[in-house]
Amino acid sequence: MIQLFRVHKTFGKDVEALTDVSLDIRKGEFVFLTGSSGAGKTTLLRLIFRDLLPTSGQILVAGRNVVRLRERQVPALRRMVGVIFQDFKLLMDRTVAENLHVVARALGTPEAAARRKIGYLLRQMGLLHRANQTPYRISGGEQQRVAIARALMNDPLILMADEPTGNLDAELAADVLRLLREVNARGTTILLATHNATLVKEQAKRTVVLKGGRIVEDNGA
Amino acid sequence: MRLTRLWSVLGDALGNLRRGGWGGLAAVGAITVSSLILGILWLLAVNLQAILSDWKGQFEVVVFLRDDITADQRELLRRRLQGEAAVAAVQYTSKEEALAFFKRDLRGQASLLEGLGENPLPASFQLRIREEHQTGPGMMRAFVTSLERLEGVEEVLYGHEWVDQIGRLVSVLHVAGWVVGTILGAAAVFIVANTIRLAVYTRADEIEILRLVGATRGYIRAPFILEGLFQGLLGAALALLLLFAGYRFLVWRLGLAPAGLLALGAGRFLEPLQVAGLLVAGAVLGGMGSLLSVRRFLKA
Numbered sequence: 001m002i003q004l005f006r007v008h009k010t011f012g013k014d015v016e017a018l019t020d021v022s023l024d025i026r027k028g029e030f031v032f033l034t035g036s037s038g039a040g041k042t043t044l045l046r047l048i049f050r051d052l053l054p055t056s057g058q059i060l061v062a063g064r065n066v067v068r069l070r071e072r073q074v075p076a077l078r079r080m081v082g083v084i085f086q087d088f089k090l091l092m093d094r095t096v097a098e099n100l101h102v103v104a105r106a107l108g109t110p111e112a113a114a115r116r117k118i119g120y121l122l123r124q125m126g127l128l129h130r131a132n133q134t135p136y137r138i139s140g141g142e143q144q145r146v147a148i149a150r151a152l153m154n155d156p157l158i159l160m161a162d163e164p165t166g167n168l169d170a171e172l173a174a175d176v177l178r179l180l181r182e183v184n185a186r187g188t189t190i191l192l193a194t195h196n197a198t199l200v201k202e203q204a205k206r207t208v209v210l211k212g213g214r215i216v217e218d219n220g221a
Numbered sequence: 222m223r224l225t226r227l228w229s230v231l232g233d234a235l236g237n238l239r240r241g242g243w244g245g246l247a248a249v250g251a252i253t254v255s256s257l258i259l260g261i262l263w264l265l266a267v268n269l270q271a272i273l274s275d276w277k278g279q280f281e282v283v284v285f286l287r288d289d290i291t292a293d294q295r296e297l298l299r300r301r302l303q304g305e306a307a308v309a310a311v312q313y314t315s316k317e318e319a320l321a322f323f324k325r326d327l328r329g330q331a332s333l334l335e336g337l338g339e340n341p342l343p344a345s346f347q348l349r350i351r352e353e354h355q356t357g358p359g360m361m362r363a364f365v366t367s368l369e370r371l372e373g374v375e376e377v378l379y380g381h382e383w384v385d386q387i388g389r390l391v392s393v394l395h396v397a398g399w400v401v402g403t404i405l406g407a408a409a410v411f412i413v414a415n416t417i418r419l420a421v422y423t424r425a426d427e428i429e430i431l432r433l434v435g436a437t438r439g440y441i442r443a444p445f446i447l448e449g450l451f452q453g454l455l456g457a458a459l460a461l462l463l464l465f466a467g468y469r470f471l472v473w474r475l476g477l478a479p480a481g482l483l484a485l486g487a488g489r490f491l492e493p494l495q496v497a498g499l500l501v502a503g504a505v506l507g508g509m510g511s512l513l514s515v516r517r518f519l520k521a
Contacts, residue, residue, distance in 0.1 A: 049433070071438075078435030091427055102427065106436035154434055 001027045001158060001189045002048055007057030009043055009213075017043040019213045021057070025191060027157075030184045031220070032200045033193040035210035041193040044210070045160050048191070049081045050074055062157055079107065082151030082188075084161040088143050090135040096146050097122070097131040103153040121149040125179065141172035148179060158189045165196060173199060245452060248507070251412040252456025253463070255405030256503050259398060260464040263499075264491060266394040273387050282348040282365065282379040288316075290344075290373040298373050302346055307364055310349040316340050343375055406506055409456075413449050413510025420445060421518045445515050446508060453507020457500045465490065 002025040009018040018040045025031050033041050046052040047059055050066050059066040062080050069077060091099050097118055104114030122128045125145040130138050135146065144164060151159055161180070165173035177199070184190045194200065200207055206220030284302065286295065295313075302311050314322070319342040350361075361379065368377045421428065431441050468490055491499070 051433075075435040075437045078433060080435075083433055089426065089430055089433075091430070102430065103434045106431050106434055106440055150430075150434075 001025055001029070001062060002191065003058075003060040004044075004047075005058045005060075007047065007054045007059060009040075009047065009052065010055045017213055018047075018054075021210075021213075021215055023208065023215065023218070025189060027189055028184070028187055029220070030181070030190045030203075030205045031192070032203065032205055032207040033191060033210065034195060034197065034200055034207060036195055039210040040213040041195075041210055042162055043213075045083070045162055045191070045193055048158075048160065049078055049083055079154050080157045082154065082156035082159040084144075084147045084151045084159070084164050086163040086166050088135075088147040090143060090146055090150075092135050095132050095134055096127060096138070099135070099146060100150050100153055103150055107154055117153060121152055124182075125149045140167050141175065144168060144172070144176055145179065148176070148183075152183065156188065158191065159183060160191045160193075162193050163195070164192065165194060165199060177203065245416055245448075248409075248413045248416040248449075248452045248510070249456045249459070251409040252453050252503050252506055253459040255402070255409045255506070256457045256460035256499055257463055258405060259402045259502075260460055260491070260499060261467075262394055262398040262401065263495065264464065264468060266391055266398065267491060267495075269387055269391050269394065273391060282350060282368070282377060284346040284348065284368055284377050285343040285375040286345060287373050287375045288343065294373045295344075298371060299346065301371065302348060302368075305348075305364075307350055308348045309351045312347045312349075314345050314347065316342055316344045319344065406502075409453075409506050410510040410513065413452055413507050414514040416452070417445050417449055417511040417514035418518050420448060421514060442515050446511050449507040449509075449511025449514075450504045451507070453503040453505065453510075454500060455503075456507065457503020460503070461496060461499060 002023070004021055004023040007018055007021045008016070010016050021040075021044065033044065035041055043052065047054055048061055048066070050069060053067060057067075061077060064073075064077060066077065091102065094102070100118045100121065101114060104117065109117070118131075119128070122131055125148060127142060127145055127149065130142055130146075135143050138146075144167070148161075148164070151161075159180070164180070165176055168176065173196070180190055180192065207217070208215060208220075209217035284298075286298075290298075299311060299313065302308055317340070320340050323342060365377050365379055368374060428441055
């Protein structure tokens with residue numbers, strides 16, 4: 001589903017963010033990407049949804065060569081990939097439901113189907129009672145779940161999350177992980193970047209460890 | 222489904238316009254002012270051009286004849302004049318006819334004529350000039366000079382000063398229109414661009430999310446482009462309203478004068494096609510401004 005071949009990424013002249021990274025993530029896998037801050041986790045995620053281009057190397061996502069993708073083919077790639085950010089990136093002046101609706105409209109989903117989808121996802125995330133509130137008025141854990149719901153609006157083949165539990169206490173973090181496991185159980189490939197070692201240990205999933213831009217450990221390769 | 226998307230894009234654009242507030246107003250104002258000034262120049266040019274062509278239609282060169290011209294010489298001269306490419310028609314007015322016209326024109330002031338012993342008025346040929354030969358001021362002057370050299374010709378008169386001056390004014394207005402239009406248009410484009418840039422910044426979060434979920438570039442850009450188009454169209458429409466009001470006011474004031482410009486074939490507003498042109502120009506200016514901004518500040 002996601003394949004990286006000898007990927008290098010350099011910022012500017014001499015800031016080497018990733019060095020010789022090769023990785024193969026199969027369909028339906030649940031993979032943790034760990035490492036300390038600055039190890040290159042976020043850079044790796046951004047390369048996969050083509051927010052960045054690698055300095056060298058090849059990246060295949062769902063059979064598409066991301067590096068050779070034309071500008072106008074990028075939206076199609078991004079529709080296959082859902083991304084959850086550490087800072088959620090919610091629209092604070094819209095309600096929870098509107099935050100999801102923005103995606104449906106952008107993708108041209110017919111109105112009735114969009115409503116069904118929003119209702120389904122909000123129920124699944126336990127947010128139905130928050131549908132008409134702005135993100136300001138809900139808790140951090142709820143905001144995180146809105147971000148997950150939004151990332152699932154386009155039925156992505158791949159769901160990527162950058163520190164999805166970074167702002168949450170242990171109990172809420174476990175909640176979020178349970179939700180992500182459910183999503184994974186329905187067939188979505190999940191790549192989850194975190195520096196939370198305890199969380200990773202508890203889950204006993206495939207774990208890729210980055211250090212100084214290199215993969216130093218991969219227990220599932 | 223395409224239609225619902227269109228509506229949603231239109232709704233976004235209108236929402237942005239409303240949210241734009243003062244910035245949007247400045248953009249609309251800039252387009253209004255530039256379209257208004259352009260419109261004024263254009264209206265002037267249109268009316269002067271109308272006066273000019275009206276004038277040209279009855280354009281006459283008068284060739285006054287020497288009193289001692291013989292009948293043969295006169296006939297020769299007539300044929301010569303008729304042979305000129307620029308001359309559409311030649312009409313002869315004898316000394317007696319000239320006096321009759323003069324008397325008629327001065328009706329009621331017959332006393333002025335009493336002192337005239339012998340008829341002092343010369344006979345003349347009136348030449349009607351083909352319009353295509355009335356182009357350059359230089360061309361007419363050369364023609365008149367050549368006529369003055371002919372035998373039996375006392376003097377040649379034509380309204381060269383008027384024609385030349387109006388002609389020159391129209392060309393000046395055209396040039397001024399282009400120069401002023403370009404400068405004001407560029408200024409308006411930049412003001413619109415700035416407004417749209419602010420709108421882009423205001424919606425930076427939403428744009429980022431739209432990009433990440435795979436919205437197409439067109440979908441993300443369309444509302445901003447439309448917002449610019451709306452601002453341009455609104456500005457041009459306002460300018461046309463102001464222009465029309467000002468024009469009606471002026472016509473009303475001039476209408477009070479007994480012999481106004483109206484008699485000269487002026488007093489017309491822009492043609493519907495020109496009105497549409499000005500509206501389109503406003504929309505294009507607005508669209509250009511937003512395109513400029515979107516291309517610079519809204520990458521991929």
